[in-house]
Amino acid sequence: MKRKDGQPMTLILGVIGSDVHIIGTKILDFAFSQQGFRVVNLGIMVSHDEFVKAAVETAADAILISSIYGHGELDCRGLREKCVEAGIGDIPLLVGGNLVIGKQSWDETEAKFKAMGYDKVYPPGTSTETAIRDVKEILSPKALEVFDETAQ
Ligand code: B12
Structure with a gap:
């Protein structure tokens, strides 16, 4: 997926906090790269500052954060504010x-993360197709090509 200036859309991807579960982000990296995105995969144990620095340096179009080990609420709090500070x-x-740890109400979890400034919040087991569809939709106003809902 390309920007209006012809450059590929750039996504920052990483596993936040002290989390080492890397497999999901490897799959997301592959799937988004296949779709023509430029993926800057920061790997595991990524700090807020590392996400923000990479986004600023690459003029990224979106940041995709993965949190698998259950401490997402603690780890994700404050990232939006860091983005604001960095312009x-x-x-x-x-x-x-x-x-979150165990089975908690999804509606409550989603609401908490949205209140922390996250635009999209995904439940366990979200497919790459869903992620790609949403990112294309979110970035379509900046895109060179017309967003095609049927494209994978
Ligand atoms: C492999 C594994 C490990 C390995 C990780 C190896 C590695 N380097 O990746 C090891 C053994 C190290 C490990 C350690 C731990 N683990 Co572990 N682990 C797993 C296991 C078995 C599989 C995870 C996995 O790779 N899944 C496959 C990938 C493809 O799926 P995924 O990560 O969910 O990603 C997909 C989607 O969720 C989505 N996605 C992911 N991120 C994002 C982000 C965005 C923006 C979007 C759109 C989509 C998206 O896209 C992916 C593709 O579809 C799961 C149980 C399970 N069956 O899921 C437990 C599990 C994740 N682990 C768990 C726990 C608790 C731990 C430990 C804390 C255990 C401990 N007490 O030490 C530690 C944490 C260590 C740390 N600091 O991170 C829990 C988490 C519980 C929770 N969140 O409620 C789980 C669920 C096991 C359980 N049932 O209790 N673990």
């Missing part, structure tokens, strides 16, 4: 994985 306050923030 990229309006960058789309998408977060997914296993955001």
Whole structure:
């Protein structure tokens, strides 16, 4: 997916906090790259500052955060504020994985993360197709090509 200037849309991807579960982000990296996105995969144990620095340096179009080990609420709190401080306050923030420990009400979890400034919040087991569809939709106003809902 390309920007209006012809450059590929850039996504920052990483596993936040002290979390080492890397497999999901490897799959997301592959799937988004296949769709023509430029993926800057920061790997595991990524701090707020690392996400923000990478986004600023690459003029990224969105940040995709993965949190699998259950401490997502603690780890994700404050990232939006860091983005604002760095002058990229309006960058789309998408977060997914296993955001909380055990089985808690999804509606409550989603509401908590939205209140923290996340644009999209994904439940466990979200497919790459869903993630790609949403990112294309969110970024379609900045895109060169017309967003095609049927495209994978
Ligand atoms: C493999 C594994 C490990 C490995 C990780 C190896 C590695 N380097 O990746 C090891 C053994 C290290 C490990 C350690 C731990 N683990 Co572990 N682990 C797993 C396991 C078995 C599989 C995870 C996995 O790879 N899934 C496959 C990938 C493809 O799925 P995924 O990560 O969910 O990602 C997909 C989607 O969720 C989505 N997605 C993910 N992120 C995002 C982000 C966005 C924006 C979007 C759109 C989509 C998206 O896209 C992916 C593709 O579809 C799960 C149980 C399970 N069956 O899921 C437990 C599990 C994740 N682990 C768990 C726990 C508790 C731990 C430990 C805390 C255990 C401990 N007490 O030490 C530690 C944490 C260590 C740490 N600091 O991170 C819990 C988490 C509980 C919770 N959140 O409620 C789980 C669920 C096991 C359980 N049932 O209790 N673990």
